[in-house]
Amino acid sequence: MRLSIVAIICFLVSHHCLYAKGVPEKTWKQIDKSPTNELALSRYDSLFKATELDGTDLLRYYIEKGNTCFWLSNYACTNEMAFNALELSEKMGEDSANMRANMLLGNVHYYMKEFDAAVNYYLKAIEIAKNKKFIKSETILIHNLAAVYMDTHKYEEAEKNLLRALRLIEENGWTHESKYPLGKRLLASNYERQKKYKEAAELYKSLLKYAKANNDLNILASTATFYSGLLITLGQGDSAKYYCEEALKIQRKREIIPDIIAGLSFKSLTYSKLNDYKTAYLANQEIIELKDKIFHENLDDRVGEMQVKYQTEKERQAKELAQAQANANAFELEAERAEKNLILLAVTITFLLAAVAFLIYYLRNQKARARLEQKLQLDRLGALIEGEEKERSRIARDLHDGISQLLFGLKLKIQSLRIHDETLLKMLKQAMAEVRNVSHNLAPNDLSELGFVAALKNNVERINSSNQLEVNLKTEELQLLTLTAAQQTNLYRIAQELLNNTLKHAEASHVELVLFKENNKLTFSAKDNGKGFDQKSNSNNVGIGWSNIKARLQLLNGRLNVVSSPGNGTEVFIEIPMAA
DSSP states (O other), X not given: OHHHHHHHHHHHTTOOOOOOSSSOHHHHHHHHTOSSHHHHHHHHHHHHHHSOOOHHHHHHHHHHHHHHHHHTTOHHHHHHHHHHHHHHHHHHTOHHHHHHHHHHHHHHHHXXXXXXXXXXXXXXXXXXXXXXXXXXXXHHHHHHHHHHHHHTXXXXXXXHHHHHHHHHHXXXXXXXXXXXXXXXXXXXXHHHHTTOHHHHHHHHHHHHHHHHHHTOHHXXXXXHHHHHHHHHHTTOHHHHHHHHHHHHHHHHHHTOHHHHHHHHHHXXXXXXXXXXXXXXXXXXXXXXXXXXXXXXXXXXXXXXXXXXXXXXXXXXXXXXXXXXXXXXXXXHHHHHHTTTOHHHHHHHHHHHHHHHHHHHHHHHHHHHHHHHHHHXXXXXXXXXXXXXXXXXXXXXXXXXXXXXXXXXXXXXXXXXTTOOOHHHHHHHHHHHHHHHHHHXXXXXXXXXXXXXXXXXXXXXXXXXHTTSOEEEEEEESGGGOOOOHHHHHHHHHHHHHHHHHIIIIIOOSEEEEEXXXXXXXXXXXXXXXXOOOOGGGOOSSOSHHHHHHHHHHHHHTOEEEEEEOTTSOEEEEEEEXXXX
16 A cells, blocks of 8 residues: 555656647646546547647657546556557657556556566656666656566665665755655665565665755654554554554645545554554544545535536536527518518528528427436436445444454453453443444344344344334335335435434434335335424434434435424435336
């Protein structure tokens, strides 16, 4: 994981501008500033279709689209663009573009773990950079090559290349640039893998001093993280905790959620190695909450973007219709004035018929576009939810295979030592049960094995056995339903979210959950005796849980109705169409 991050950074700073001859530089910059990679890819394709690109413009299109495909992990597209760029750059004698294409292919093969091919392309790019004196690019490429050697355990080759890159940086006075601390950190990591712990520690300390002097929070956080890992290896647990917490503190200050998640992941790993499983578990819980937040923020942003596009298109259609109506009125007046001129009248009628035919065609085309946009939105939503389910399953496996196994090993260790501390054993048993519950909530096995109805009944039994809430579940003819795996997962998550919302917010002691199929519709009814809420405030049904329910209902083409008032509990009605 460390070296993959390094390769990404190296790739980012390797940009060599290819100045377009025909397409204005402003156009390239606008595409480069696109808020998402998906939108940037769409804009590159639109530029290619709308403009006859050739020469330098076409070469830049291949390189920039290849970069965008790389960030989207579309390696087939990346390879196609890179090979097109290689062929064209060789014809045009564009060495800079040729070098970038080789580096792009090297990065693709690195991430696909095809290390021999990655080395081959990196060496070609380095040769061009060296011959053409692209010294900055040469140092970046050497870093990438060293990362491959480290991943393939060729530590001496990696060390030789890293020292060469640092020498180039120092000779050219670039020690203030990001490639300098990056190269040092790579070298420290390489020493650590060679068990040259003293050399690694000295480098990490010098990097921490460098980062503080330059007020570089990114280098400071990442170096503290790596140094913490070395301190664990050296058995210095307290120091490891200190640097781990310092790194996370910096990441929280920067407020970049993916970096905070990375810091929390390392914290969980650090405290697990130091046998502090409670702190490791709490870090994992925060990771889950942050990932849920990212998912729903991205979902809201994308839905909002689609709504803006729809409204803009709707206004444009209205203007065009108004213009068409105005044109039709003008032609009608002209026809009345030229009533005696049969030839002019015939021409006018023909034109009107053509305009009407075009208008009908246009409106039909717009309806087809709207349907396509709706389908694309549902496809994206489905992909996001599928990704969430996969992430839940992965985290559940990590809990089961990681923390759960560690707790079980700890239990066996205590028993082997014949320690008869009932309080300790009870706490350990509760921790194991809690891990199992969290793992099951994330990815219940009985959903895939027994189906939606049986999985829901098991979930209700677990809630009832906890004595937190009494759930009365009624199901009628649901065994006769034929559901796809995706439908079962979405239905189970909806029911799960309804019960979770009741547990967390309703302060209820009882909930009546009724599910039945009637007239090709599946109906959910959940009624609790809790505190209820004021629906006019609209603040109790806009949380992550409700957003999750609404997103899944959108995929199932379902409808939601909530009835509640303060002191009178809450009743939720859901209708989902089912195949006959």
